[in-house]
Amino acid sequence: MELNEFIENFANQFDDTDASEIKAETVYKELDEWSSLLALSVIAMVDEEYDVALKGDDIRSAQTVEDLYNLVKERA
Amino acid sequence: MAFLKIDNVSICGIAACVPKNIERNSESPLFADEKERQNLIESTGIEEKRVAPEGCCSSDLCFSAADKLIADLQWSKDEIDALVFVSQTPDYILPATACVLQNRLGLKKDCLAFDISLGCSGWVYGMSVISSLLSNGGIKKALLLCGDLTTRQNCYRDKTSYPLFGDAGTATALQYEEGADGFRIHLATDGAGADTIIIPDGGYRNPTTEESLKFEDLGDGKIMTRLHSRLDGMSVFSFAISKAPKSVKGLCEHFGIDMNEIDCFPFHQANMFLNETVRKKLKIDAEKMPYCMKEFGNTSCASLPLTLVVTRREELQSKPMKVLGCAFGVGLSWGSIYFKTEKIVVPELIEI
Numbered sequence: 001m002e003l004n005e006f007i008e009n010f011a012n013q014f015d016d017t018d019a020s021e022i023k024a025e026t027v028y029k030e031l032d033e034w035s036s037l038l039a040l041s042v043i044a045m046v047d048e049e050y051d052v053a054l055k056g057d058d059i060r061s062a063q064t065v066e067d068l069y070n071l072v073k074e075r076a
Numbered sequence: 077m078a079f080l081k082i083d084n085v086s087i088c089g090i091a092a093c094v095p096k097n098i099e100r101n102s103e104s105p106l107f108a109d110e111k112e113r114q115n116l117i118e119s120t121g122i123e124e125k126r127v128a129p130e131g132c133c134s135s136d137l138c139f140s141a142a143d144k145l146i147a148d149l150q151w152s153k154d155e156i157d158a159l160v161f162v163s164q165t166p167d168y169i170l171p172a173t174a175c176v177l178q179n180r181l182g183l184k185k186d187c188l189a190f191d192i193s194l195g196c197s198g199w200v201y202g203m204s205v206i207s208s209l210l211s212n213g214g215i216k217k218a219l220l221l222c223g224d225l226t227t228r229q230n231c232y233r234d235k236t237s238y239p240l241f242g243d244a245g246t247a248t249a250l251q252y253e254e255g256a257d258g259f260r261i262h263l264a265t266d267g268a269g270a271d272t273i274i275i276p277d278g279g280y281r282n283p284t285t286e287e288s289l290k291f292e293d294l295g296d297g298k299i300m301t302r303l304h305s306r307l308d309g310m311s312v313f314s315f316a317i318s319k320a321p322k323s324v325k326g327l328c329e330h331f332g333i334d335m336n337e338i339d340c341f342p343f344h345q346a347n348m349f350l351n352e353t354v355r356k357k358l359k360i361d362a363e364k365m366p367y368c369m370k371e372f373g374n375t376s377c378a379s380l381p382l383t384l385v386v387t388r389r390e391e392l393q394s395k396p397m398k399v400l401g402c403a404f405g406v407g408l409s410w411g412s413i414y415f416k417t418e419k420i421v422v423p424e425l426i427e428i
Contacts, residue, residue, distance in 0.1 A: 035115075036236075036296070036309070036310075037115070037119050037349065039310055040309075040310065040313050040349060040350075043310060043313055043314045043317070044313075044317055044353050047314065047317055047318050048357075051318075053314045053315065053318045054310075054314050055308075055310070055311045055314060056308040056309065056310030056311040056314075057308075057311070059310055060310075
């Protein structure tokens with residue numbers, strides 16, 4: 001799996017945040033649009049695209065988009 | 077994989093009972109502002125739920141459902157050979173609530189009765205147990221009672237879960253019927269997720285102490301004691317959207333069930349965002365998936381039978397139906413069930 005593709009899939013979950021704002025080093029919980037519902041959308045995306053089940057603790061402990069990518073990559 | 081084929085059993089009727097008392101999320105004091113309130117109602121699809129008054133137990137709701145169902149079926153109470161009660165809100169630590177209900181319903185002493193402690197997956201598990209008991213013809217008629225007081229388990233100060241849960245009790249009547257198609261069932265468990273939904277204190281692992289009664293702020297709007305249910309919503313969501321579709325697909329593949337022929341898919345009523353994700357993954361037509369969470373929320377093990385009573389009463393009474401249900405939650409525990417019904421008895425929703 002590719003980091004760039006993961007970032008694109010991640011960015012697709014947002015409605016009001018421009019995709020250019022979301023980079024590997026983005027601390028996603030600091031984005032204005034981030035919410036518990038968006039977290040669920042990201043979990044659903046990871047399940048659909050990578051067949052990996054993220055836990056609540058994964059979302060809480062990861063800081064950047066790349067952190068999350070690494071978690072998913074390990075388990076994919 | 078735990079796949080079961082249980083023949084010679086049929087469903088005779090389903091009844092459900094809820095408390096009259098309604099609590100509306102539009103009137104809940106839990107939310108900081110209107111935006112937060114609207115976000116919750118829109119994403120969960122849960123507007124209101126029923127809350128049992130003080131003194132009312134799961135068994136009281138199940139009793140009313142069972143009493144009405146027995147009367148409408150015109151069953152003699154002497155004919156009922158088994159009673160299984162599924163709940164995580166029993167009357168007492170001991171004895172088993174099923175024993176109390178056997179006496180209260182006036183059933184004969186020559187009746188086997190016991191409890192099963194499961195939540196959201198409880199009806200599917202209960203159906204597997206009770207239909208297995210009936211399948212060889214040793215006993216002829218049986219009652220499965222599933223109910224929970226989820227509003228007692230969730231803390232009224234926890235804005236992440238209290239608004240989602242409601243109280244309900246149900247009764248499902250089954251009988252031995254030679255040649256009947258019976259049930260096709262898949263059951264599964266992942267105890268590694270035991271702490272995903274957990275009431276930490278009050279059992280024998282962590283007995284109740286003074287500490288158990290203190291309110292703690294766990295962050296994100298979760299304020300509760302150690303005697304309240306702690307629900308990791310993200311982990312439950314992740315579990316459900318992954319396991320529920322696999323269970324349903326696995327059941328269909330194993331038994332050669334054509335999803336296109338199913339009339340109705342009653343799934344555990346968790347919340348709209350979760351259920352719609354599952355529905356879309358399985359490519360199920362929206363009109364074939366009934367919802368009653370808007371009015372009743374998540375009612376734990378009562379969820380599937382309550383949904384059938386509230387949304388499919390007419391069809392179940394007037395025509396044969398093919399039904400495929402799926403339930404998932406606390407345990408973690410999940411399962412799917414397929415069965416046919418032939419014009420069964422479904423009393424109108426009872427309110428007490």
